[in-house]
Amino acid sequence: MLGKLSTAVFLGLVAFLWPQISLLLETQKLSAITPDKLTKVNAFKEHEVKFRDLLKNCEDVILVEEQQVALLSCDTGRDNWNTVMGTFRDPSGAGVLYQWFYTDPDAVPSPIALEHPTNGSYFTTDFHPLGIEYHAPSGTLFVTNHAAHGPTLEILSFKPWSGFGRAVAKHVRTIRDPSIWTPNSLIPLSATSILLTNDHFFKIRFNRPLARTETQLALPGGNVVHVSLPPADAPADAPANVTTLARGIPFCNGIALLNSSTVAVASTTRRSVSLYELVPPPAGSPAWTPPSLSFRTESHAPAFLDNISTDQNGRLLVAGHPSVGALSATVAQRITCNELRAKQASGANLDEAEHATEKECDEEEKHVKAATWAAELSFKEDGSPMWRELLVGNDIYGSSATVARDAKAGLTFVSGLYERGLFVGKE
Template identity: 30%
Template sequence: MFLSRTGLTRLLLLLALIWYRSGRVVKNSILNRSEFPRGYVAGGNYATDCAVARNPADARGESLSACEDETFWELHDALGRVVERPVIATCDPHRRTWNTVMGPLRDPNPLGGLWLYAHGAPTTTGGGRTAAPRILAPDVTPNRAHRIALVGYPEGHDFHPLGAAVWPSYEGNASSLYVVNHARARTVIEQFTISPARPLEAHHVRTISSRFFVSPNALALTSPDAFYVTNDHLITRRWPIIGHFLPIIETLFALPLGFISHVTLTPPGGSRDIARHTFAKLFLPLPNGISVNAVGNRLAVSSSSLAQVYVYARDAATDRLPQLLNTVPLPFTPDNLHYSRARSTGIENIVVAGHPHFPSLTAVGANKTGAAAPSWVMAIIPKIENGAKPATVFDTDAPISASSKLPSDGARWTLQTLFQSDGVESAGGFGSSCTGLFDPDTGNLYVTGLYAEGGMMVCKPNEKK
């Protein structure tokens, strides 16, 4: 049956609206699949400098695989210097059977886990890479991943970790660790404590629930007991019947129904967990990763459906976000992001990872034979020169340059590729990148893969240098 003239007009207007809102995203991340290299790492040799962290001897169901988020756990000495930065990663090998964001929702029973990876040489930030007393327990073998035991975790309580954030440790004291948990009934946030003396034990404190936790995704701490949390959708796959298609429409049309909350907690053991909840920013299209800079006056959040990063001014006294400072378009759909100090300038960049070809990602999630999802990790770098203008040629060292997919960079920022891979794991690639961490002292780059069998890629391009 053919559409009437009115129906055809409405369809064309609808398609025009999608193209106006998301044309660049559709072109770069849906229609076109670039020929990515097997692997590329900035300033290094992928073949010799990068390796997955998963131990191949581990059974898949209990292994470090399908890792979503990762965060540095900064360990400070008595002088306040960061001397170690172990990585804590959230992994769920059964993500293909339980994924409340992308689906499906078939089997919530197997549990995900937390993992810790410690670099071999402690460092300080006061003048480069120099030896310093180790704070992390000496029985933690460096340069390998260790599963973190969940001590005191409620029996029968699901654990499907997504976003995570941990407060720094000072002179060896225990840190608060928060993890978004996409449990079977509803999404909650788990609070743990973790100590450098026993870093392979996360002691469960409480499960935090709220009617405002509609679709929590990523966390950014503002104190040991306060954080921002993104809610990526208003309509979720948990809804009966309409949950099979309305969340897809919300994503496809980049509907601004997501939001950022700021939550302040009460001390554990009270009658309620949340002392104060505020909506820091409403009406965002699929807000995903979130990060606060070291000074605390900037907040960055990624919009996956519009393939861009928003940078807001932050009022540290009120936790409000009074002004949008920058909107940074990306050549891929971004997932998580983190502020990170650059080695050469000391200026904070934003390291963001994401998915260059979304149909490939969904094919991998659906276990389609031969499917591979490419990876892309990029740094958003502030321009410090006065009177800088947008450039049409940039990111020229990358095999697939960002300038081949974007018309220009910005007057106040540019882009640099840190990592790329075609995602063919059977041939040595690394796929479905969703988080990138850059250590400014060692120069190490850590990349997690949403569906990657290897879980986390560790690149050390500066180790031999």
């Protein structure tokens, strides 16, 4: 009798866990795919990789369609400092935010000067921007900063500037909070209300084995929090009100508003986009009262997802990594290459094997091994997901992190986490 009961319990446990086991098995299979085995896709009639000599390692690209300007979050220092992937060699190289008026054929991306409102230059070091978003009505720029001194949410006042002189973003305040633990992506609901993702529970900087385990087993450690900022006239060090809205999301990454009542959230290791109903706080609630999120549905993808965005037609655009092995190899090689360059800079001689590696470094800089997966997600009348791949492979552009589209201008942009330049396609 006891044997039958044990068998029944075992079978019941397997049945309960099978969806997760099946997902992990499929994920392991995808993890072994190399870029040369991918089916290449290019859905664009015309394409160009622009500004290879200027832009490097751009994580996020935000479009302000009304002014036809793109805002980019780039960090050449990511080769030495990436708190998501676990690279902690040297945080000294600061990242840069750019603006680019993309319909002007003569325009090039120009750095946005980040200034303290009274003391001039604000970010000169220890600035490692990841997710950025812009709230146009208030002219507020939000940045998740993976600084060496700890993660922060930076709030800046900014208006795109196409005249003479430089574009300037004035620093408003820095938000530090224990609930903003591993910040990744964000979306503003207003000038003072933000939804933000934490991608892990275990921080790889402090506990690499547990963070790796969380990633590899797709453990549900990520979450979505709501950040309510202090009033504009509050002291610069006034705390924010941070509330957790959705828990248990493995490697919680990109977030976007699909429409006014629906939030989309990407899980990297579940390879999925989940939709949540966004419910505003009751009428008459205090200004800091958070909304709520209610889970609706989940759609799986054939890649490890990164950032997501929405175009003017309500189409969800998703970037991801179809070959995580190639991405990991790129990260490892960048570290090796920078160590060799540091050795050369010190005046030391390289041996024969190191000279061979040096040549591989130069080649990798020109052609990133990590592949791109850029796609569009829409839904049929019955609610079932429908994926349309836009760009797949690494022969044109690699390591896709974000896809953004100006549907009216007919332009699609893809940024590359470890790539040079910005992909621009016309469908």
